[in-house]
Amino acid sequence: MTASYPQHTPGAAAPEESAGIPPLLRGVMWVAIGALIAGAILCVFWVLLSPEGDVIPKAFLTIIALAAFAGMSLMDAQLAPRRTSWLVLVSMLSWVLVLLCALTLIWVPAENVFVVVKVWFFILIVLFVQLTVLHQRIVWRAHRRHVTGFTRTLTVITSVFVVALLFMALVPLTLPTYFDYPDMYGRIMVSLAILGAVGTALIPLITAMFGPKRLAAHVEAARTLPWPTYRDGVTPLPMLPDGQPDFDALRTGVPSPGARSFGSPPAQAPHHPNPGPQHPAPPAP
Structure with a gap:
């Protein structure tokens, strides 16, 4: 009679390791993979159907953009255990938005817009998106110090204003010559910037005035x-x-002047000086 022992195979531990990945991180990774695949398919479609002849430089820039997005997605996956759940999701969505804007800048034709100008627009896009993510981290962290109905409503409204301002700023940067932007478009952006700045200043101010004070x-x-x-x-x-x-x-054993006593001090034994050595009494006759 022979006993059979389970054999360890290299791929046996893979399901257990994959089961230990948090669901949110797994979803974020799938978002990154889906964005890469969708971006690649969209670029192939533009390569095959684009009437312009400068396809090779655009394809090279597309490969650089996809590689940069993959690197940033990998960095977010490494930093995910040290971040909150909503920040992991928002950070990945921000890089997906940057990738879409970059592909649009590369492939959508723009007359009288040079490559240097497009590179500068792309830098501004990355800067605006990441500043918005940083703003959300600071605002919601300040909101957690003193949570009330008013501060929660103020934080949500401020976030809506800032996100709306971000999208309104990304449209002319991504499609500089595709639309005719009227003067009212800029006025709305300035109004959103003012409202967002006021809300951002009110949240920490209310927290400092009515929130719990820190003791020394x-x-x-x-x-x-x-x-x-x-x-x-x-x-x-x-x-x-x-x-x-x-x-x-x-x-x-006596309280100092001005000290507050919580009870009468216990009586201490009287202190006697050392009497010195005593001589034994002489014996009785």
């Missing part, structure tokens, strides 16, 4: 440490006007 370090340390007592181990020492224990009372 020595007060927090005094609360965590036990209050000292007399030598009997029961009666607490008096408290000085500055909030510190009266250690002189422990030495002298």
Whole structure:
């Protein structure tokens, strides 16, 4: 009779390792993979049907954009365990938005717009998107310090204004000559910028005024440490006007002037000086 032992194969641990990936991180990775595949298919479609002759430079720039997006997606996946769930998702969606804007800048024809101008527009796109993500991190972190109905509503409205301002700024940067932007378009952007700035300033201001105050370090340390007592181990020492224990009372048995006593100090044995060596009495006759 022979006993059969389970054999370990290299691929046996793969399902267990993949099962340990958080669902949100797995979804973010699939978003990155789907964006890469969709971007590649869209670029192939433009290559086959584009009437212009400068296809090779655009294809080279497309490969660079896809490789950069893959690198940023990998970096977000590495930083995901140290971030909150919503920040992981928002960061990945921001890079997907940057990739879409980059592909549009590369392949959509724009008359009288040079390559250097397009590169500058792309830098501005990345800067605006990442500044928006940073703004959301700061605003929602300040909101968590003092959560009320008013602060939550103010934070949501401010976020809507900032995100709307971002999309309105990305459209002329991505399609500079595709639309005729009227003067009212710029006025709406300025209005959104003012409202977003006011909301961003109000959130930390309200938190500082009505939120919980931080105590001083020595007060927090005094609360965590036990209050000292007399030598009997029961009666607490008096408290000085500055909030510190009266250690002189422990030495002298009398509270210092101005100290607040929590009980009468225990009676101490009277202190007698050393009488010196005693001579034995002489024996009785």
